[in-house]
Amino acid sequence: MNDNEFDYGPLTGLIGVWKGDKGIDIAPEPDGTENNPYYETITYTAIGDVENAEEQLLTCLHYTQVVQRKSNDKVFHHQTGYWMWDAAAKIVMHSLQIPRAVSVLAGGKCTWAVHHEGEAILDVSASADHDTWKIIESPFMAQKASTRSFSQKVVVGEHEMSYGQTTLVDIYGRKQFVHTDENTLTRS
Template sequence: MSDEIIKNLGPLATLAGTWEGDKGIDISRIKSKETETKYRERVIFAPLGPVNNGPQQLYGLRYSMTAWRLGEEDAFHEEVGYWLWDAGNKQVLRCFMVPRGVLINAGGDAEENSKSFHLEAKVGSETYGILSNKYLDETYKTKEYVLDVEIHDEGSFSYKEDTRLWIPINEAIFHHTDQNTLQKI
């Protein structure tokens, strides 16, 4: 890891490395029924940068996450993407995709030394938005994504995320939520 990259990661600097947690709680719909699943996960954050967009300069973390139901060997969720710090605009961004055919580009305001931040994305937004494959767009359309992250001093961080899905069968919004606390290993 380059010290130059780390010092330019702003509020993301602490996250560089490998993290694990086994206190995850996933609330989702399985076979049309709200279901709670306890899980463990592993996240790897690898520093990168600078990424130059003309005068904009980003530093970030390339990441991959895998989650397993407690007691099972096969993963039930994966995602890959980037967490980015835009110091000039004081923005944290999280751009990622899941292999179900969903892409999310979420963002929010933060200070360089922030220990917590709030990110959002909405379907239809031209900046912080959401794209889904045709099947999901018609059956479980992701309308909004909200993420709150808290970085703790003792080598851990926690998150709560709410993926708001429109389900046409009952014309309602379902809050698919995930939360966990991870420790640096």
């Protein structure tokens, strides 16, 4: 696969290395909520296209996201996955893995105005109960810290990219803790 030959559609603007230090994480704690200001680097690499069943053509980016706490500079979240664009169906897909033994395949629509306004908006979601866009997790996580849903909106501009995401987690005997993350990044 040679990345230059391909049309990544609304994902095109993501390709590259992004850094941002305005991150806010709200995460579950046994006795309430943890609030973590953070900074991060997200690297999106164009990896070409994939043909499925000689029918579906996807163009794909691979990414890694490394997130550090402002208070102590430690990496406290690491994530990797793919963004995929199905131009024929106009569907954008985001598969992600986190090293808690949780994987997500989120899908959805994109509002794409790159040629007009220099912006693409990617809106994806998944839920434990959805037929298609789903979450899988280890037996431990299913029992103790189960991810029930994930939704994410990414706004990609020419020089700035921002995202907001909400992950609902059943944990510490409570249903649907609202675990949120948001940041604004610039291309480095």
